[in-house]
Amino acid sequence: MFKIGEALIGDGNELAHIDLMIGTKDSHVGAAFANGLSQLSIGHTPLLSVIRPNLPAKPATLIVPKVTVGNLDDASKIFGPAQTAVARAVADSVEAGYIDAKDAEDLVLVVSVFIHPEAKDYRKIYQYNYGATKLAIKRAMEGYPTIDKVLDEKDRGTHPIMGFKVNRLWEPPYLQVALDLDNADTMEKIIAQIPDKERVLLEAGTPLVKKFGVDIISKIRELRPDAFIIADLKTLDVGRIEVKMAADQTADAIAISGLGTLESIMKAIQEAQKQGVYSILDMMNVDNIIEKLTELPEDLKPDIVLLHRNIDSERAKKESGEDLGEMTNWGNIKEIKKLIGNGLAAVAGGITPDLVEDATSKGADIIIVGRYITGSRDVRRATDDFLQHLDHDPDTMRLPLDEDESIPKIDED
Numbered sequence: 001m002f003k004i005g006e007a008l009i010g011d012g013n014e015l016a017h018i019d020l021m022i023g024t025k026d027s028h029v030g031a032a033f034a035n036g037l038s039q040l041s042i043g044h045t046p047l048l049s050v051i052r053p054n055l056p057a058k059p060a061t062l063i064v065p066k067v068t069v070g071n072l073d074d075a076s077k078i079f080g081p082a083q084t085a086v087a088r089a090v091a092d093s094v095e096a097g098y099i100d101a102k103d104a105e106d107l108v109l110v111v112s113v114f115i116h117p118e119a120k121d122y123r124k125i126y127q128y129n130y131g132a133t134k135l136a137i138k139r140a141m142e143g144y145p146t147i148d149k150v151l152d153e154k155d156r157g158t159h160p161i162m163g164f165k166v167n168r169l170w171e172p173p174y175l176q177v178a179l180d181l182d183n184a185d186t187m188e189k190i191i192a193q194i195p196d197k198e199r200v201l202l203e204a205g206t207p208l209v210k211k212f213g214v215d216i217i218s219k220i221r222e223l224r225p226d227a228f229i230i231a232d233l234k235t236l237d238v239g240r241i242e243v244k245m246a247a248d249q250t251a252d253a254i255a256i257s258g259l260g261t262l263e264s265i266m267k268a269i270q271e272a273q274k275q276g277v278y279s280i281l282d283m284m285n286v287d288n289i290i291e292k293l294t295e296l297p298e299d300l301k302p303d304i305v306l307l308h309r310n311i312d313s314e315r316a317k318k319e320s321g322e323d324l325g326e327m328t329n330w331g332n333i334k335e336i337k338k339l340i341g342n343g344l345a346a347v348a349g350g351i352t353p354d355l356v357e358d359a360t361s362k363g364a365d366i367i368i369v370g371r372y373i374t375g376s377r378d379v380r381r382a383t384d385d386f387l388q389h390l391d392h393d394p395d396t397m398r399l400p401l402d403e404d405e406s407i408p409k410i411d412e413d
Contacts, residue, residue: 001107002027005140010128014121017066017114018086018132022059022099022140024106033062033108043068047079049087049111057087059099059107066114077115081126086111089133098138109137156394167198167228167252169278169304169344171394172365175386176230176346180205180370184212184219191223193379198393200383201366203230204251217249228252234282236260239268244275253278255306258286266300280304280346289331293339301340304366307331309349329355333363356389 003022010016023029036046049061063086069075090109093099099107111133119125139145145153155168177194179202181187187208194200202224208216209231220229230253231246243254256268258281265281272279281302283289293305307330330347337345346366347359356367369386376382 002029003140003143005136005138005144007132007136007139009132009135010124012124013116013119014124014128015114015116016125016128016132018129018136019066019112020133020136020140021110022107022137025108029110030108032110033060036062036064036110043070045069047083049083049090051084051087051091055087057090058094058104059090059109061086061090061109061111064110064112066112067117070117074115074117077119077122077125078113081122082113082115082129085126085129086113086133089130089137093134093137096134096138098134098141111136165226167226169228169365172344173360173390174199174201174228174366175383175390176201176203176366176368177373177383178203178205178232178348178368178370179220179374180207181374182207182211184208184216187216187220188223190374190379191220194373194383195380195387196224196227197387198228199387199390201228201230203232203368205370206232206234209233214245214249214251217246217251221250230255230278230280232282234284235264235268237264239264240271243268243271243277243279247272247275247277251277253280253304255280255282256302258283258289258292262292262295266296269296269300269302272303278303280306282306284308289336290339293336298341301343303340304344304346305336305340306346306348306368307333307336309347309351328359328362328364330359330364333359337363353385353389356386360390 001023005020005022006018008015008017021029021032025033040046044065046062046064049057049063051057063078063083065078069078094101094104113129115125155170158165177200179187179190181190191202194202202220204217204220214231217229217231220227229251231251232255233242233246234255234257235242236257236259239256239260246254254268254272254277256265256279258265260268269279279302281304283306286292289307293301309329329349333345333347337343344365345363346368347364348368351359351367351369352372359367367386373379373382
């Protein structure tokens with residue numbers, strides 16, 4: 001057996017964060033247990049968990065301090081409330097049936113315990129570490145979390161200690177405001193009026209980047225720390241360098257020109273993958289969109305395809321009496337998305353609020369708007385003109401705390 005569990009409970013300096021392993025004495029966990037108990041390190045001396053002196057827990061449990069124990073005061077917190085909290089949690093986990101009592105002699109646990117140096121309240125240290133250890137054991141034995149939960153939550157979760165939120169495009173549609181400006185002061189005034197919503201993406205437009213360099217991305221980040229920021233580089237060459245430069249300035253997505261050679265596009269997409277940012281392939285003035293996407297290898301498709309409105313093509317098709325079906329002013333969006341593994345599609349080009357629902361119903365995930373918003377006397381109202389056609393922010397209705405532990409459904413029959 002080799003089980004892994006984790007839990008965080010409490011707040012303030014007394015907060016408890018537990019990581020643990022459970023396994024048989026002859027497993028890797030057993031070897032880690034023996035090594036930890038016999039190979040001591042300064043400030044991180046492992047110790048057996050005990051309910052009281054001379055009464056160790058069963059299964060045998062080794063506590064490993066995560067934070068360096070620098071003095072007797074720190075040691076007292078570990079050798080006092082934390083030590084007994086972990087031991088009682090292990091014993092109660094056996095009593096609760098999380099660990100089968102018949103396995104108590106064959107199993108061992110290695111538990112990493114976090115105690116903040118400024119923690120003062122021994123009662124809270126005990127309570128939080130008891131709860132976190134027992135919960136971590138339960139989770140370990142039940143195989144929590146499932147891979148489905150990890151995939152469902154990975155783009156929504158926010159780590160409380162980071163101090164900022166990383167937005168991912170996990171639930172379209174979105175409104176992208178293109179800041180195609182050449183004045184930094186004007187940019188600041190406009191951003192101040194744009195609603196701070198997860199549905200709103202901010203684009204550092206090509207004019208901004210050309211005039212102020214990629215550093216303008218960091219400026220936008222200062223103004224909106226949690227925003228999803230796109231760097232509209234329209235890179236044609238040396239894509240790797242430009243993508244890295246923008247990523248270093250905390251851009252979340254990079255726009256690459258579809259007019260570049262396949263080699264240049266692939267290198268830029270590869271660098272975006274390496275940097276962990278979204279790649280956007282901008283198809284402005286590209287005539288052979290389908291061919292271009294088809295020629296790209298499966299592992300080097302863009303995350304987003306940016307399609308521009310082709311009014312002349314649309315008008316010609318209508319005049320010839322063609323059945324447009326799923327065709328839009330931006331082409332067959334759904335067909336194009338399939339070519340990139342059902343990635344996202346962004347649409348741009350003279351979009352007004354009355355076109356939003358038609359575009360999203362035909363497969364558009366990102367609506368890009370420039371002058372309608374940035375040139376408006378009332379930027380907030382102009383933005384709201386579009387937002388009213390989109391759903392509320394994805395997390396608006398989520399509970400303050402994630403429902404990590406579900407309860408069984410009651411059979412009403």
